[in-house]
Amino acid sequence: MNLDHWTRGYTQAELDDAQAKFGLVFPPDLVALLRERRPVRGHDWADEAAIRSMLEWPLEGLPFDIEHNALWWSEWGERPDHPEARAEVLRSVLSRAPKLIPLLSHRYLPEQPHESGNPVFSVYQADVIHYGANLEDYFEREFNGWGHRPWPDQIRYVPFWSDLVERNC
Template sequence: MVDVDRRMSGLNPGHIAGLRRLSARASAPSTPASLPVRNGLQSFSSLADKVITHLRNSGFQVQPGLSDAEFARAEAEFGFVFPPDLRAILSAGLPVGPGFPDWRSAGARLHLRASLDLPIAAISFQIARNTLWSKYWGPRPSEPEKALRVARNALKRAPLLIPIFNHCYIPCNPSLAGNPIFFIDETRVFCCGFDISDFFERESLFTSSVSNPELLKKQRSVSEKSAGSSTNFTRRSMDAGLVSGTRTPRWVEFWSDAAVDRRRRNSS
């Protein structure tokens, strides 16, 4: 411990006690920085095991989970932090195959970057076609190029979306468990899962009750065909549940607004 007792005769007892506490903290052994992350994953282990088991029972291949080093590499390279529930799932197992993002292979980095860029590109396409405009951006400029500049500047504040499967994404912010899942392509934005667990339970492609090998084979075929396109694969929108008010997904800046605006346009 640092010697704080020397030459302290001029200090009052409160100062002396404070210095001794600081000295004790400085002398205490440091805790590895990785422990909070790893310990935090324990609270999501049940959810992660449930999702991974569900995927395996649905016929999907699952590799060993990502290591701390693999998480750190992806987060540093792409500039985001995995939400805790997604991190727990990918720690328990890495789903692989058409439609799933490959966070492990070095050869998949360009495809990952394209997947991460797709949501903003799709939104920009909708703005250019005058099919989407957020009321929070103010009046839409009459000039298409100016409108696109205003939108792209505003979209810098929107949370980055992390690919989950095909055109389905989870926001990286807020950095909490329970973020909703959004489906995004060049024509649509809608919420397709209250959270990541609900998404995998909701999608018919991931239904584990299917026991017929031929039907599973057909589902895998649909997955392969839809990996590069969203037009052949119908997502289950949660519009009915949202209208009835039975459950409300967490609000996420911009993306929730875009999904609600779409629902209002379709209902009008």
């Protein structure tokens, strides 16, 4: 572990407060990591405005791709004629998708399932890719290089977000 990448962790009370404030449930591996240490360049869970902005980031980019890059999946039904109606369909789709927890920059860990081992996604509009097979794998790749080790054959499926990854390949 390169200590230059990490700083002191949060207390359990700080993590409980962050989860309550933002309506999240952190998976156990994220809680364990953030109790022990946190990334220096990671998002500060005490900075409410910055966290709220990063929680909205994935939701703000998708409407752009619907309006300008022909993003529309057949399972969403017929594409409405008006932008407001398309936005309403997207809001409904996203309301059923697992929430994303910001880690570093536009890298996110899905909140669900509420268990260890969720993949980490890089989210930039509808350009969503895996950035780690799980939390440990992600930080090894982030700090040691993308090709640091081979990708596993199986990465946990997360509704909606994994579908975006598949459709981007």
